[in-house]
Amino acid sequence: MNTVPENATLRVDGVVTANGSVSSGLLKLDLELSSDLLDGAHFLPGQFAMLNLPGSRGFVFSRPFSIYDWQGPVVSFLYRVVGIGTAALNELGPGEKVTFLGPLGQPFPQLADDQAAILIGGGVGLPPVASWLQRWGRAQDRGYFGARDGADVPWGQLQGSWQVSVDEAVKIPEDQVAFRGRVTDLVDQDQSLDDSFRRVVLACGPIPMLKAAAALADARGWDCFVSLEEHMGCGYGACKGCVVPVTDPEQGYRNATCCQEGPVFSASDVVWDRYGVSPLPTVE
Ligand SMILES: Cc1cc2nc3c(=O)[nH]c(=O)nc-3n(C[C@H](O)[C@H](O)[C@H](O)COP(=O)(O)OP(=O)(O)OC[C@H]3O[C@@H](n4cnc5c(N)ncnc54)[C@H](O)[C@@H]3O)c2cc1C
Ligand code: FES
Secondary structure: OOOOOOOOOEEEEEEEEEEEEOOOOOEEEEEEEOOOOOOHHHOOOOOEEEEEOOHHHOOOOOEEEEOOEEEOOEEEEEEOOOOHHHHHHHOOOOOOEEEEEEEEOEOOOOOOOOEEEEEEEEHHHHHHHHHHHHHHOOOOOEEEEEEOOHHHOOHHHOOOOEEEEEOOOOOOOOOOOOEEOOHHHHHHOOOOOOOOOEEEEEEEOOHHHHHHHHHHHHHHOOEEEEEOOOOOOOOOOOOOOOEEEEEEOOOEEEEEEOOOOOEEEEOOOEOOOOOOOOOOOOOO
């Protein structure tokens, strides 16, 4: 019998069942969790997990990754190799262990019947928006994925109502189509986004893409929620190493923890002028 409270955070071991490329830059990692008390019902789209290697191979700080999929005891992630932690994940083969702490953080909102999602994912920003579409997607919801070129697109993962944009229109498979330009321009020119629903943007990706998504939503009068990828230490509110500037009626702005109050924030709460900008002065 399942006795874990819904959405409880658990620290468990996972065993790698698959780990391989889904595009030129993205890999998919499947972990079978050791707890048979957990299943996919325990995560909500937009939540993340802190991953690490066990024992002496482990890192001081676990690394945060959005939960992409969760079927039975197997939880999946999409990741890009950018440094030592993700390079170590890339080395793992079937049977090797990973420590898992999750699910963590605030999810994207589920939408009402008269609302329609505009899901925008850029690069490794795909997992939280794809998991939203898989869990809660309806006929009126649309997905838009932006990549560098056709080789960077995980075509096999984009089932259903996805449209794709590329910076460079090269390496696109013959049976696929892609818009050339920014993913937010792809959304902006989509004539099917009429007023028959209240549109809500749910976005995850590089900061310039999120700023463009927030600006587009603002211009069109749409609500917008963004999932932010801050550097994280603990993942549960203890270290204060992951702060995001959000509006505050008294002080103008305050620092919110991305791991606890986010990673999903209303775009209208984020102080975009201060976000992603180094607080340190530049030395000439
Ligand atoms: C809530 C959340 C969800 C995330 N989901 C995913 C995901 O689904 N797939 C994925 O590939 N990545 C995701 N990330 C980013 C991922 O955590 C980092 O890429 C990872 O921690 C890098 O570890 P590393 O040891 O390989 O890199 P490091 O050696 O620590 O750093 C290498 C480079 O990556 C940069 N970097 C490190 N951490 C981050 C970060 N959090 N955001 C942006 N740049 C960073 C560093 O500044 C440096 O330039 C997520 C981050 C957060 C906060
Ligand atoms: S990562 Fe430690 S407080 Fe957010």
